[in-house]
Amino acid sequence: MPPADADIRTKADADAPPQARPAFAPMRADAILSIILGELAEAKANSTEGRAVALAVLRRTLADARAGARADLIATRRGTRCAETLAQAEDEIVRAIHLFATRHVYRLDNPSGAETIALAAVGGYGRGTLAPGSDIDLLFILPYKQTPWGEQITEYVLYMLWDLGQKVGHAVRSVDECLRMAKADMTVRTATLEARFLTGDTALFEELTRRFASEIVPRTGPEFIAAKMAERDERHKQMGNTRYVVEPNIKDGKGGLRDLNTLFWIGKYFYQVRTSHELIEKSVFSAAEYRLFQRAEDFLWAVRCHMHYLTGRAEEKLTFDIQPELAEAMGYTQRLGMLGVERFMKRYFLVAKDVGDLTRIFCTSLEFAHAKDMDLVGRVLAPFRRGQVKIKGEPDFIVDTGRLNIASPSAFEKDPTNLIKLFLVAGREQLLLHPELVKAVRRSLRLIDGDLRNNARANGYFLAILTAPASVERILRAMNESGVLGKFVPDFGKIVALMQFNMYHHYTVDEHLIRAVGVMAEIANGGLRTELPLTHELLPQLNDTRLLYIALFLHDIAKGRLEDHSLVGARIARKFCQRLGLSAAETETVAWLVEHHLVMSQVAQSRDLQDPETAKAFADVVQSPQRLALLMILTACDIRAVGPGVWTGWKGSLLRALYFATEPLLSGGHSQVTQSDRIEEARTALRAALSDGGQGWPEDELDAYIERHYDHYWLRAEPELQIEHARMIRQADRAGEAFAGSIRVKAFESITEVSFYTPDHPRLLSLIAGACTMCEASIIGAQIFNTRDGHAVDTFRLRRAFTSDEDEKVRATRIIKTVEQLLEGKRNILIDLGKESRRDRRLKPFTLPAEVHVSNALSEKFTVIEVSGLDRTGLLHLLTRAISDLNLTIGSAHIGTYGEKAVDVFYVTDLTGQKIISKPRQRRIRDALMAVFGASRDGGGKANG
Numbered sequence: 001m002p003p004a005d006a007d008i009r010t011k012a013d014a015d016a017p018p019q020a021r022p023a024f025a026p027m028r029a030d031a032i033l034s035i036i037l038g039e040l041a042e043a044k045a046n047s048t049e050g051r052a053v054a055l056a057v058l059r060r061t062l063a064d065a066r067a068g069a070r071a072d073l074i075a076t077r078r079g080t081r082c083a084e085t086l087a088q089a090e091d092e093i094v095r096a097i098h099l100f101a102t103r104h105v106y107r108l109d110n111p112s113g114a115e116t117i118a119l120a121a122v123g124g125y126g127r128g129t130l131a132p133g134s135d136i137d138l139l140f141i142l143p144y145k146q147t148p149w150g151e152q153i154t155e156y157v158l159y160m161l162w163d164l165g166q167k168v169g170h171a172v173r174s175v176d177e178c179l180r181m182a183k184a185d186m187t188v189r190t191a192t193l194e195a196r197f198l199t200g201d202t203a204l205f206e207e208l209t210r211r212f213a214s215e216i217v218p219r220t221g222p223e224f225i226a227a228k229m230a231e232r233d234e235r236h237k238q239m240g241n242t243r244y245v246v247e248p249n250i251k252d253g254k255g256g257l258r259d260l261n262t263l264f265w266i267g268k269y270f271y272q273v274r275t276s277h278e279l280i281e282k283s284v285f286s287a288a289e290y291r292l293f294q295r296a297e298d299f300l301w302a303v304r305c306h307m308h309y310l311t312g313r314a315e316e317k318l319t320f321d322i323q324p325e326l327a328e329a330m331g332y333t334q335r336l337g338m339l340g341v342e343r344f345m346k347r348y349f350l351v352a353k354d355v356g357d358l359t360r361i362f363c364t365s366l367e368f369a370h371a372k373d374m375d376l377v378g379r380v381l382a383p384f385r386r387g388q389v390k391i392k393g394e395p396d397f398i399v400d401t402g403r404l405n406i407a408s409p410s411a412f413e414k415d416p417t418n419l420i421k422l423f424l425v426a427g428r429e430q431l432l433l434h435p436e437l438v439k440a441v442r443r444s445l446r447l448i449d450g451d452l453r454n455n456a457r458a459n460g461y462f463l464a465i466l467t468a469p470a471s472v473e474r475i476l477r478a479m480n481e482s483g484v485l486g487k488f489v490p491d492f493g494k495i496v497a498l499m500q501f502n503m504y505h506h507y508t509v510d511e512h513l514i515r516a517v518g519v520m521a522e523i524a525n526g527g528l529r530t531e532l533p534l535t536h537e538l539l540p541q542l543n544d545t546r547l548l549y550i551a552l553f554l555h556d557i558a559k560g561r562l563e564d565h566s567l568v569g570a571r572i573a574r575k576f577c578q579r580l581g582l583s584a585a586e587t588e589t590v591a592w593l594v595e596h597h598l599v600m601s602q603v604a605q606s607r608d609l610q611d612p613e614t615a616k617a618f619a620d621v622v623q624s625p626q627r628l629a630l631l632m633i634l635t636a637c638d639i640r641a642v643g644p645g646v647w648t649g650w651k652g653s654l655l656r657a658l659y660f661a662t663e664p665l666l667s668g669g670h671s672q673v674t675q676s677d678r679i680e681e682a683r684t685a686l687r688a689a690l691s692d693g694g695q696g697w698p699e700d701e702l703d704a705y706i707e708r709h710y711d712h713y714w715l716r717a718e719p720e721l722q723i724e725h726a727r728m729i730r731q732a733d734r735a736g737e738a739f740a741g742s743i744r745v746k747a748f749e750s751i752t753e754v755s756f757y758t759p760d761h762p763r764l765l766s767l768i769a770g771a772c773t774m775c776e777a778s779i780i781g782a783q784i785f786n787t788r789d790g791h792a793v794d795t796f797r798l799r800r801a802f803t804s805d806e807d808e809k810v811r812a813t814r815i816i817k818t819v820e821q822l823l824e825g826k827r828n829i830l831i832d833l834g835k836e837s838r839r840d841r842r843l844k845p846f847t848l849p850a851e852v853h854v855s856n857a858l859s860e861k862f863t864v865i866e867v868s869g870l871d872r873t874g875l876l877h878l879l880t881r882a883i884s885d886l887n888l889t890i891g892s893a894h895i896g897t898y899g900e901k902a903v904d905v906f907y908v909t910d911l912t913g914q915k916i917i918s919k920p921r922q923r924r925i926r927d928a929l930m931a932v933f934g935a936s937r938d939g940g941g942k943a944n945g
Contacts, residue, residue: 078302108149120196141173243256248348466546650797728742
């Protein structure tokens with residue numbers, strides 16, 4: 001375990017208060033009943049007054065129990081104990097209600113055999129744990145069929161619980177009905193498996209459990225396991241199939257409580273154990289692994305209980321707004337340059353990783369120990385072959401029951417380089433790791449020391465692993481999960497499970513790096529041709545693709561430090577590349593890529609790519625065509641690995657435009673495709689699209705239309721967007737309308753594009769941005785174009801809000817109509833536009849300093865204003881309005897939203913078309929735009945619509 005991981009795992013526990021404190025004890029049912037009877041006075045138990053008295057006592061008891069459990073949680077930080085205490089309190093309340101109902105409200109002096117009932121807790125409540133906001137699931141067990149008395153008792157218990165504000169799931173069944181449904185329905189079978197007696201007739205409950213064990217469980221173990229594992233896989237798929245998302249679901253996410261529950265369900269069903277501790281006796285877990293199970297469960301329960309207490313509801317998703325409060329409540333403070341919330345989330349991800357380790361150990365124990373009886377489970381968990389097979393040329397490794405294992409227990413002691421080589425062999429032979437091998441690796445992590453890290457053979461093995469596109473992502477993840485990667489590359493160990501507290505990155509840093517390498521491997525394997533066409537064109541031209549894998553593996557390795565991670569990462573790269581045996585020139589190239597890995601994305605998304613100064617300045621940084629190609633591919637891989645929906649075709653088009661604008665400057669003007677060629681190619685493609693396929697544009701009309709656009713339009717607008725614009729403008733012109741709009745719903749990119757065609761005027765951008773905010777649409781990007789005849793052709797990209805394309809179109813149509821009304825003066829934009837919007841509430845946990853930079857060095861014709869700060873509703877509207885009030889003309893706007901951060905860049909001139917040279921006027925611009933962010937601190941709105 002890397003030192004950084006160990007620090008996060010142990011510091012919170014080390015700082016925790018002593019846990020010898022006696023657990024809070026809920027009031028027992030007989031004591032609750034005694035208080036109720038004492039307060040009844042003259043009121044009868046079965047009267048309205050009597051019920052009200054009982055309800056008041058129960059309400060106080062429940063509130064006291066929850067407050068006591070919370071105080072105990074804060075004092076001890078024992079999550080499992082809190083959940084158990086809440087379940088015990090619920091038990092006593094249910095028992096008290098049942099006792100009051102059967103002895104005093106519907107008392108039977110001489111009941112028949114049919115007038116009996118048993119109450120059992122099922123579901124999570126059946127396991128004896130309960131979160132503050134969780135449902136309680138009850139099973140009312142009848143001997144045969146429902147009787148009027150049984151119906152009265154059932155209704156009384158349920159209505160009392162509902163009146164207490166409880167969320168109750170319930171079923172009323174006879175023993176025969178329970179068994180019949182358990183046979184047919186896996187959910188009912190699981191609930192029955194977890195049933196726990198609460199009160200009533202014990203014989204009824206015992207009959208159910210005895211018959212369930214004898215009639216349902218035998219010979220159905222493999223079927224049950226297969227169903228539970230398939231259910232788990234589907235749940236993981238719905239949650240993104242990774243435990244390293246930055247807003248994880250504590251209950252249903254990968255590595256969450258439900259995964260631990262699944263292990264216990266399977267253990268209880270297949271091994272017929274009553275407690276998780278008995279899994280040690282069954283040799284499923286070692287004592288150390290069971291302690292890991294307990295620690296993981298305790299931490300996850302602590303998080304879940306704190307979440308429910310903080311939010312006042314059954315919240316299961318660790319959202320950004322909850323994370324800082326949770327971190328504080330659980331005792332995590334800022335340390336070593338890491339925010340308290342980042343330390344807390346790192347601890348969470350390490351625990352989720354532990355849950356994944358336990359799941360693998362558990363499943364492979366089932367697979368190997370019971371293979372002969374578990375054909376169905378074997379098919380679900382993994383294919384296997386019996387026996388051991390030698391691997392040609394690898395005397396230290398064998399194929400054991402279809403998985404890689406060591407040939408001798410001393411394989412690592414004899415040659416520690418085998419700790420790295422095993423992963424090379426696993427990738428080359430396409431093998432999974434045997435559970436015994438994983439255990440041996442973990443026991444041998446101490447062998448990964450300075451000598452091994454500097455061993456030429458070990459580093460050669462790692463370089464081969466890192467540059468093998470067929471297996472690199474899977475093998476790097478296996479190395480990371482086993483702890484080897486963080487030990488062999490200590491700087492990587494420091495970012496294992498590290499979360500960056502922002503809304504832009506979807507994964508932890510280590511997961512992002514592995515995914516970035518995986519994107520590169522996918523490209524090398526022929527994938528993503530449609531999404532990343534230029535990378536496929538450039539890849540064959542590279543002298544050495546190995547450098548890309550290394551640079552991608554290292555590009556964010558210095559995250560979480562006080563110094564700029566790009567600069568520190570470059571220093572790490574220089575040392576690490578020497579370890580790998582790279583030449584001085586190769587090392588310098590990798591270090592350069594790491595240091596500048598953000599530059600191309602920043603320039604492409606925030607600069608006017610048609611301005612000659614943009615390409616010239618970028619070319620001065622890049623300096624060679626080879627570096628340009630490498631940086632282009634690295635940037636694409638990096639963005640795609642940030643998270644779902646972050647990469648878009650629009651971002652790809654910006655990167656390609658920057659590449660083609662820069663490449664001639666670096667190759668002496670001899671490019672395969674010049675900028676003028678690309679402009680002509682785009683015009684020709686549009687001609688073909690509009691003249692063919694039933695579009696029917698005459699040649700003279702096509703010529704006139706094409707001449708309306710400036711050159712930069714053909715370079716920046718996507719071909720599909722050009723066609724959409726042409727249709728929109730032609731339709732408006734033919735109808736004699738001055739205003740038009742069009743809509744494109746792009747499901748793959750999860751965005752909706754809304755385009756506008758109207759005579760240009762200074763406040764157009766501000767009005768469109770305001771209209772988007774009024775319609776609760778979040779702008780994530782925009783392309784601004786002017787035509788030679790004084791019109792604006794603007795396309796805004798909106799974050800998708802609805803699953804249905806039709807709903808997206810309805811919203812977009814509303815935006816177009818709102819823009820038209822604003823332009824006609826029929827509507828006005830509210831002063832408190834977007835105040836306290838849903839997105840603003842999401843942004844409350846974040847703080848960012850606002851910055852405004854005014855530069856005349858970035859463009860020959862324009863003054864460039866770059867504004868960055870905390871995103872909020874309506875910020876783009878306010879910024880563009882402020883620019884208009886300053887009597888500035890916007891030539892182009894480049895709008896970017898990176899999670900909670902807005903970065904908007906405006907190319908402006910004064911009203912005479914000149915740059916803003918005056919220093920006092922530049923200061924006025926800065927002051928005016930900074931004032932917009934100042935208003936946001938007073939409750940204004942959010943950036944970029």
